[in-house]
Amino acid sequence: MRTLTATDLEDIAFGAAVLGTGGGGDPYIGKLLARTAIEHHGPVTLIDLNEVPDDAHVITCGAMGAPTIVLEKVPSGEELLMAMRYYEQVTGHKVTHIMPFEAGGLNSCFPIVLAAQTGLPLIDSDGMGRAFPQLEMETFNVYGVSAAPVAMADEKGNLALVETESAAKAEFIARGICIRMGGQASLVNYAMDGATARRVSVPATMTLAQDIGRVVREAHAAHEKPIDALVDFLGTTHYGHATRLGSGKVTDIARRFENGWSVGVVTITPFDDGLPYSIRIQNENLVVERGAEVLAVVPDLICVLDLDTAEAIPTERLRYGQRVDILGIRVPPIMRTAEALTVFGPSAFGLKAAYRPLGL
Amino acid sequence: MKLDSQNLADLAVGAAFLGTGGGGDPYIGRQMVEICLSEGLEVDLVDPDSLRDDDFVIPTAMMGAPTVLVEKVPSGEEAVHSLKRLELRLGRRATHTMPIEVGGINSTIPLVVGARLGLPIVDADGMGRAFPHLEMETFGVYGVPGCPMVVSNEWGDSAVIETTDNRVMEWLSRGVAIRMGGAAYIAEYAMCGADVKRTAVPRTLSLAIRIGRMLRDAKANHQNPFDALLGLLPDTLYHYGRIIFAGKIADMRRETRNGFSLGTARIDGLGRWTGLMEIEIQNENLIARVNGEVRAIVPDLICIMDSETAEPITTENLRYGQRVTVMAVSVPEIMRTPEALAVFGPSCFGLKEPYVKIEELPA
Numbered sequence: 001m002r003t004l005t006a007t008d009l010e011d012i013a014f015g016a017a018v019l020g021t022g023g024g025g026d027p028y029i030g031k032l033l034a035r036t037a038i039e040h041h042g043p044v045t046l047i048d049l050n051e052v053p054d055d056a057h058v059i060t061c062g063a064m065g066a067p068t069i070v071l072e073k074v075p076s077g078e079e080l081l082m083a084m085r086y087y088e089q090v091t092g093h094k095v096t097h098i099m100p101f102e103a104g105g106l107n108s109c110f111p112i113v114l115a116a117q118t119g120l121p122l123i124d125s126d127g128m129g130r131a132f133p134q135l136e137m138e139t140f141n142v143y144g145v146s147a148a149p150v151a152m153a154d155e156k157g158n159l160a161l162v163e164t165e166s167a168a169k170a171e172f173i174a175r176g177i178c179i180r181m182g183g184q185a186s187l188v189n190y191a192m193d194g195a196t197a198r199r200v201s202v203p204a205t206m207t208l209a210q211d212i213g214r215v216v217r218e219a220h221a222a223h224e225k226p227i228d229a230l231v232d233f234l235g236t237t238h239y240g241h242a243t244r245l246g247s248g249k250v251t252d253i254a255r256r257f258e259n260g261w262s263v264g265v266v267t268i269t270p271f272d273d274g275l276p277y278s279i280r281i282q283n284e285n286l287v288v289e290r291g292a293e294v295l296a297v298v299p300d301l302i303c304v305l306d307l308d309t310a311e312a313i314p315t316e317r318l319r320y321g322q323r324v325d326i327l328g329i330r331v332p333p334i335m336r337t338a339e340a341l342t343v344f345g346p347s348a349f350g351l352k353a354a355y356r357p358l359g360l
Numbered sequence: 361m362k363l364d365s366q367n368l369a370d371l372a373v374g375a376a377f378l379g380t381g382g383g384g385d386p387y388i389g390r391q392m393v394e395i396c397l398s399e400g401l402e403v404d405l406v407d408p409d410s411l412r413d414d415d416f417v418i419p420t421a422m423m424g425a426p427t428v429l430v431e432k433v434p435s436g437e438e439a440v441h442s443l444k445r446l447e448l449r450l451g452r453r454a455t456h457t458m459p460i461e462v463g464g465i466n467s468t469i470p471l472v473v474g475a476r477l478g479l480p481i482v483d484a485d486g487m488g489r490a491f492p493h494l495e496m497e498t499f500g501v502y503g504v505p506g507c508p509m510v511v512s513n514e515w516g517d518s519a520v521i522e523t524t525d526n527r528v529m530e531w532l533s534r535g536v537a538i539r540m541g542g543a544a545y546i547a548e549y550a551m552c553g554a555d556v557k558r559t560a561v562p563r564t565l566s567l568a569i570r571i572g573r574m575l576r577d578a579k580a581n582h583q584n585p586f587d588a589l590l591g592l593l594p595d596t597l598y599h600y601g602r603i604i605f606a607g608k609i610a611d612m613r614r615e616t617r618n619g620f621s622l623g624t625a626r627i628d629g630l631g632r633w634t635g636l637m638e639i640e641i642q643n644e645n646l647i648a649r650v651n652g653e654v655r656a657i658v659p660d661l662i663c664i665m666d667s668e669t670a671e672p673i674t675t676e677n678l679r680y681g682q683r684v685t686v687m688a689v690s691v692p693e694i695m696r697t698p699e700a701l702a703v704f705g706p707s708c709f710g711l712k713e714p715y716v717k718i719e720e721l722p723a
Binding site: 086090159160163165169172173176177180181 | 523
């Protein structure tokens with residue numbers, strides 16, 4: 001157990017954006033919301049997954065929608081609280097613990113806002129170990145937790161509760177509501193007890209995000225190359241392996257808003273004018289290819305980082321001319337099982353490439 | 361009043377008439393209630409005046425495009441599920457259900473719900489006809505909130521929607537209905553008996569049954585069914601009607617967009633009717649013009665009927681070549697107030713023409 005204060009947020013937002021693998025929402029907006037909440041309500045208690053009591057009533061939470069929209073439709077910060085209060089009202093349960101449902105710039109910070117507002121402990125884990133574009137792509141779902149009921153709120157106070165048998169259907173119907181809420185909504189879902197949370201969650205991802213931020217910050221201070229420090233550090237974590245897949249200049253970006261997601265392709269041309277890298281996007285970076293060669297594919301993380309600062313560039317902020325490194329990170333074992341790959345492996349995104357874990 | 365099979369046949373015809381082209385295929389709705397009757401279940405219709413002020417009424421309905429319903433036939437459990445989910449949400453059991461609109465399937469869905477759950481059905485509704493949007497209810501016009509409301513599908517999936525604005529309720533629930541395949545089943549505008557008496561359009565189900573019976577009797581007695589119908593109206597809240605055109609369907613334009621059936625019917629005049637009538641459709645018939653001149657406009661009823669049998673034809677069943685007679689009917693005064701016209705008058709459908717009562721339009 002430890003306490004998160006406003007000074008922790010810089011590193012967390014920085015690292016969460018890396019884990020967001022291009023998605024997970026804007027880290028800057030997430031950081032501002034979390035800082036405001038902590039200034040108003042005081043610091044947040046962060047607990048390890050193994051400190052959660054068996055009979056805890058855990059809910060997971062975050063924002064749903066297209067990251068491109070968050071840039072214009074900024075959350076008020078009250079949405080998650082409304083969604084959680086609504087969840088409690090309709091189910092009659094009292095929430096005791098809060099967990100992010102994904103790791104990502106906005107979605108790691110958003111639950112910090114809720115934890116500050118409610119005074120409830122925040123669990124240092126999540127259900128994606130990264131960011132994914134769909135609600136069913138959760139280790140919670142992979143290992144048997146029901147996504148429903150899904151409580152939704154928008155900034156105007158409109159509420160919805162989705163109840164379905166499958167997580168995929170919850171995704172489909174909630175996405176329909178989200179689109180009509182303006183393409184962006186806040187969600188509470190995957191309620192579970194503490195014993196279940198320990199079994200089905202990707203552990204220590206908030207701490208990992210903060211460590212990533214710290215390692216890069218320290219590398220800067222020591223005038224070392226941050227990407228190298230990052231690769232070395234990630235090898236020592238439970239993710240186990242990271243590698244620089246390539247570097248170059250963004251030479252083309254095709255992006256559109258489709259069915260409530262940001263989808264597109266980004267082309268990165270290496271400085272030696274060799275074969276370009278091509279990254280396919282659905283909110284997050286899904287696959288990086290060079291010619292016919294697949295360099296990395298979901299669920300492994302593909303992070304586009306600023307060449308100088310190692311700052312993660314979310315897909316909605318990619319621009320022509322940016323100089324970038326492409327970092328690949330292998331996901332932890334809980335995300336590489338056959339059951340997990342059925343839910344968020346390459347075929348779940350319509351990709352033909354087979355999953356081959358990085359470095360194995 | 362306990363409804364029997366003959367009542368259902370009459371109701372289907374009369375509701376299709378009052379449905380003014382919308383409300384879905386009456387055939388499917390009727391079959392669903394017939395199954396209930398064949399299982400020995402009772403369909404008990406009660407007058408709104410018999411409600412106690414603290415009775416608790418939960419209206420039920422189908423939501424979506426009537427064109428979709430022809431292929432995606434309901435199981436009959438969907439609306440029951442929505443009502444039960446809403447009871448759970450409100451922590452209160454319904455004493456009655458009620459239609460939200462009168463029209464093909466939506467006059468019969470509450471009958472199925474009532475029969476399945478043993479609840480009486482209130483002889484009233486919130487539109488006095490059919491309308492394409494959920495906020496277009498006299499309930500909402502006179503202050504009853506639509507939310508919380510529930511949308512369910514045939515798989516038992518549901519969504520509870522909670523907003524303070526009935527237009528936002530329509531917008532969000534329509535998104536759900538579209539993702540549930542374009543037709544879903546709802547429970548909404550839960551209210552006490554006193555509010556039903558204050559805000560509902562009364563006795564529209566029994567009126568539909570009377571209309572159906574009248575047309576059946578006229579046919580059996582070799583009377584002109586149109587004359588019979590026009591003779592019945594002065595004695596009801598829909599006190600005025602007249603035939604505004606007759607001819608042959610010359611062209612049908614139709615598309616399903618944003619969850620609605622949209623289109624235009626063109627009718628070439630026959631006999632004493634000359635020129636071309638154009639009727640604009642958004643699930644229901646909205647406006648009838650002859651050579652650009654308005655002959656009837658929403659919320660007054662515009663009913664397209666078979667010229668031989670006087671059978672009402674819903675918009676999805678309109679076809680090239682049909683010989684049709686178009687009748688316009690005044691709606692009850694509760695639907696013609698400024699507050700009501702602000703919610704379902706011509707401007708709410710993007711029409712530029714102002715509302716003019718059918719009695720005051722040139723024939």
